[in-house]
Structures are given as structure tokens and as C-alpha cells.
Amino acid sequence: xxxxxxxxxxLERRKQDMILTYDDETTYTVTYDDLRHxxxxxxxxxxxxxxxxxxxxxxxxxxxxxxxxxxRTIGKYALAFEWQQGCSSGIYRFERIYDLxxxxxxxxxxxxxxxxx
Amino acid sequence: xxxxxxxxxxxxGGWVEVGMIRGPIMADSPVSINLPVASNAAPxxxxxxxxxxxEQAYAQMKRKMAMEEIGRKIKHKIMVLSGKGGVxxxxxxxxxxxxxxxxxxxxGILDIDITGPNVPKMMGLDGRRLHVENGRIxxxxxxxxxxxxxxxxxxxxxxxxxxxxxxxxxxxIQQFIGDVEWGELDYLVIDxxxxxxxxPLTVAQSLPDIxxxxxxxxxxxxxxxxxxxxITFSESLKVPVLGVVENMxxxxxxxxxxxxxxxxxxxPGGKTLTTTADDGGKFSVTLDIFKEGGGKETAQExxxxxxxxxxxxxxxxxxxxxxxxxxxxxxxxxxxxxxAKVVEAIQEQLSDGADGGLEII
Numbered sequence: 272x273x274x275x276x277x278x279x280x281x282l283e284r285r286k287q288d289m290i291l292t293y294d295d296e297t298t299y300t301v302t303y304d305d306l307r308h309x310x311x312x313x314x315x316x317x318x319x320x321x322x323x324x325x326x327x328x329x330x331x332x333x334x335x336x337x338x339x340x341x342x343r344t345i346g347k348y349a350l351a352f353e354w355q356q357g358c359s360s361g362i363y364r365f366e367r368i369y370d371l372x373x374x375x376x377x378x379x380x381x382x383x384x385x386x387x388x
Numbered sequence: 389x390x391x392x393x394x395x396x397x398x399x400x401g402g403w404v405e406v407g408m409i410r411g412p413i414m415a416d417s418p419v420s421i422n423l424p425v426a427s428n429a430a431p432x433x434x435x436x437x438x439x440x441x442x443e444q445a446y447a448q449m450k451r452k453m454a455m456e457e458i459g460r461k462i463k464h465k466i467m468v469l470s471g472k473g474g475v476x477x478x479x480x481x482x483x484x485x486x487x488x489x490x491x492x493x494x495x496g497i498l499d500i501d502i503t504g505p506n507v508p509k510m511m512g513l514d515g516r517r518l519h520v521e522n523g524r525i526x527x528x529x530x531x532x533x534x535x536x537x538x539x540x541x542x543x544x545x546x547x548x549x550x551x552x553x554x555x556x557x558x559x560x561i562q563q564f565i566g567d568v569e570w571g572e573l574d575y576l577v578i579d580x581x582x583x584x585x586x587x588p589l590t591v592a593q594s595l596p597d598i599x600x601x602x603x604x605x606x607x608x609x610x611x612x613x614x615x616x617x618x619i620t621f622s623e624s625l626k627v628p629v630l631g632v633v634e635n636m637x638x639x640x641x642x643x644x645x646x647x648x649x650x651x652x653x654x655x656p657g658g659k660t661l662t663t664t665a666d667d668g669g670k671f672s673v674t675l676d677i678f679k680e681g682g683g684k685e686t687a688q689e690x691x692x693x694x695x696x697x698x699x700x701x702x703x704x705x706x707x708x709x710x711x712x713x714x715x716x717x718x719x720x721x722x723x724x725x726x727x728a729k730v731v732e733a734i735q736e737q738l739s740d741g742a743d744g745g746l747e748i749i
Contacts, residue, residue, distance in 0.1 A: 279746055280745070280746065280747065281746070281747045281748075281749070282746065282747070282748045282749065283749045284748070284749060312626060313589070313625065342748045344746060345628040348629070348692045348693070349628065351626075360626045361626070362626060362627075362628060
């Protein structure tokens with residue numbers, strides 16, 4: 272958790288994915304499907320708790336038409352992605368996006384439990 | 389008879405033609421008119437149950453519209469939360485509201501802590517009742533003109549607990565949002581009960597365009613652990629974290645001694661703090677009663693802003709009990725200054741362009 276994150280300097284949106292450039296000169300590609308499947312909102316998160324519902328969520332996302340999202344910063348700590356279709360609720364901390372960029376589980380294996388941590 | 393032909397049943401015909409008037413009609417004689425309860429043209433009215441459902445749907449729609457209207461009239465909406473109880477959340481909420489009011493903003497506080505509403509007492513509004521006009525609730529006005537809505541105003545006596553199950557509680561919250569005549573506000577500060585339960589979820593879903601949440605914590609590990617939950621909670625609510633405030637951060641002891649005297653004070657954790665009295669014979673030492681810097685560390689760990697530390701000030705306890713908030717009784721005091729800094733940090737977060745220089749293509 273205490274890992275020092277490089278600062279995201281550039282986010283280039285492409286048709287199917289986005290290229291992230293950090294201030295340590297590293298560059299990563301994150302697909303929109305991966306990004307949307309990792310949505311941290313209260314609707315999507317519980318669906319990742321079980322394998323079946325996680326697969327179903329993935330299928331739902333993959334069936335959506337390809338589109339470039341609108342991206343906005345949330346303070347200095349997160350990004351929000353606005354889509355024409357599908358869920359746009361999640362606020363993605365930079366730490367979460369960095370996990371996705373590095374192909375790590377952004378939930379760190381923890382199941383989502385609403386309000387009872 | 390000619391006059392009677394003028395009376396018609398809509399879409400059916402005249403009273404005479406449809407047989408509502410029968411028998412001989414003579415001048416100056418009474419006529420018999422058979423008025424049907426329901427004409428063939430009009431369908432049977434809704435049942436009592438349907439009527440009730442329609443009324444409920446109408447009330448819900450009206451409330452939703454009212455909530456949207458309120459959303460437009462209030463420029464900034466700030467939620468104040470903590471994962472743990474007893475960290476001084478209501479003190480921080482009232483402090484933020486008063487500090488903003490000191491700067492000349494119009495401010496309201498919505499006390500959503502239904503089970504333990506303390507805000508009215510802190511705002512000098514103990515025992516007050518709300519004014520209701522044309523079905524709209526008008527907030528009470530506390531110190532510096534801050535508008536206050538709280539469940540405490542509806543309680544018969546303060547010793548009676550509110551024992552409500554979820555749906556009733558949530559209905560009350562929606563009513564507190566939709567049926568209150570706030571007027572134009574620069575800021576609405578919403579004070580929640582501790583934890584990450586239904587109340588913030590209901591507010592986040594009911595009130596549009598919430599700017600963000602302020603997480604209140606104290607420096608000790610247990611409180612920090614819970615504030616981490618609150619930060620994670622914000623992601624699921626789609627409400628940004630404006631930042632973390634560390635309350636009860638340090639207690640400053642002020643004293644006098646002969647100029648140049650070295651003063652030693654026994655501090656928590658077996659530490660000894662030393663300081664030297666200045667040329668005027670004054671000295672001050674800050675004791676970190678609940679450790680120090682935990683709020684800042686949590687903020688850094690989660691990459692959210694740290695809004696500032698508020699001192700441990702016994703004056704808040706007295707002020708809370710007497711109904712005169714510390715910021716009101718000592719507007720230039722150390723606590724008021726600390727609150728002003730926190731407010732400044734919040735305003736910086738609310739301003740546009742806080743993107744850290746990220747280029748989005």
C-alpha cells in the first residue's frame with residue numbers, strides 16, 4: 272500500500288485503450304475493457320466478488336460498443352471516466368489505475384462488502 | 389323546456405335526450421331530474437389503493453423535483469464523515485460552517501445524525517422548533533446566520549432515542565433534503581453519523597452534484613483504520629474525497645516563567661518536552677495526546693489531500709455545552725485560525741484546475 276507512485280503526466284485515449292505516461296518515463300497501455308471491469312463503484316464492485324458474476328460483468332462490458340470516454344480529474348488523486356453506455360460511476364484513484372497498468376488486481380484480492388468493513 | 393335542452397352531459401347529449409328528465413314538464417311546475425352517479429361517458433374512478441399509489445408517486449416526483457431545485461440553489465455541498473465515532477465530526481462540521489460564514493458566505497448545516505443529533509446544541513439552538521409553512525420546512529438560524537436542520541428539532545425531549553429502521557430513516561433523510569426551504573446557499577455542510585452505512589449512500593443518491601466529502605479522523609491507529617474505509621467508501625459513492633482533517637491533533641500548553649527559563653513538561657508516552665520562556669516570559673508546548681501526523685500519513689497513503697490539523701481544544705467541549713461555538717467566542721483564537729486554514733484547503737480543492745498537470749488527449 273505504501274508504494275510510492277510515479278505521477279501520471281499524460282493520458283492518451285485511443286479507440287480501444289489508453290496509453291499512460293508517468294513522470295518516471297514509463298509507459299503503459301490499459302484497455303477500456305480492463306478499466307471498466309475494474310470499476311470501483313458500489314454497483315460493479317460486488318459483481319467481482321464471485322467468479323460467475325465477474326465473468327458475466329466482463330461479457331457485458333465486452334458487448335458494449337467501442338468508444339472513447341470523457342476523462343476528468345477528481346481533485347488531485349483520481350480520475351473519472353464518462354461513457355455513453357454502461358457504468359460511469361466509478362472514481363479511479365491513481366493507485367488503482369497504476370495497478371491496472373501493471374496488470375495487478377486493483378482490489379488486492381479483497382471482496383467488496385458495502386458499509387461493513 | 390327550451391331552457392332545459394341547454395343542459396348537456398359531455399360527449400353524450402342533452403339532459404332531456406338521455407332521459408335524465410322524465411314526465412310532463414309544465415310551466416312553473418317542479419321537474420324531476422335523475423342525476424346519475426357516474427355517466428357512461430366517464431370511466432369508473434381509481435380505487436382507493438390506486439389513488440394512494442398515485443398520491444405517493446406524485447409526492448415522490450415532487451420531492452425529486454424539489455431535490456433537483458435545491459441542488460441548483462446550493463453552490464457547494466460538502467459531506468463530513470468519519471469511519472469512527474467520537475472523533476469530533478459534529479465539531480468539525482459546525483466549525484467549517486461557521487468559518488465559512490465568517491468569510492461572508494451563506495451557509496447551511498444538515499445534521500443527518502438521526503440517532504445522536506448534536507449540531508443544534510453546538511449552534512445555540514437547543515430546544516428550538518422548526519417552522520413549517522405551505523408544507524415546506526424552514527431551517528432554524530444559528531450563530532453567524534448559519535441555517536440548521538436537524539432531527540433534534542423534531543424530538544419531544546432530548547433523552548428520547550430515535551429508534552427507526554432503515555426505510556423510515558431513509559424517508560426522513562429524503563424529506564430533510566427535499567422538503568426544506570434552504571434558499572440560496574453558497575455552502576451546505578452535511579454532518580453524518582459515524583461509519584459507512586446507509587445515510588451517506590441515501591444522500592449521495594438524492595442530492596445532485598455533491599462536491600465531495602471531508603473525512604475527519606484523530607491521529608490514533610484505530611481511527612485511521614476507519615478513515616481508510618471512508619476513503620474507499622467514497623469511491624463506491626461516486627463522491628470525491630476533498631481531503632482528510634486530523635482533529636484533536638495536539639494540545640498546546642501556554643504558560644509564563646522568568647525570561648530565558650528552561651521549562652520541562654511531562655508528555656504522553658513517557659516523553660519530556662522542553663522549551664524556553666521568551667523575553668516576555670511566555671512559553672508554549674504542544675502535547676501530542678493521540679500521537680501525531682496520522683491523518684497526514686493516511687492522506688498520503690491514499691493519495692488524497694490533507695486539509696489540515698485542528699488542535700485539541702477543551703474550549704470546544706465548553707462551547708458545545710454552552711451553545712457558544714469556539715469560533716464564535718474566540719474568532720481570532722488558535723482554533724478559529726486552524727479552521728480557516730482547513731476551509732482554505734477545501735476551497736482550493738473545489739476550485740477548477742486541480743489536476744496536477746495531467747495532459748489528457
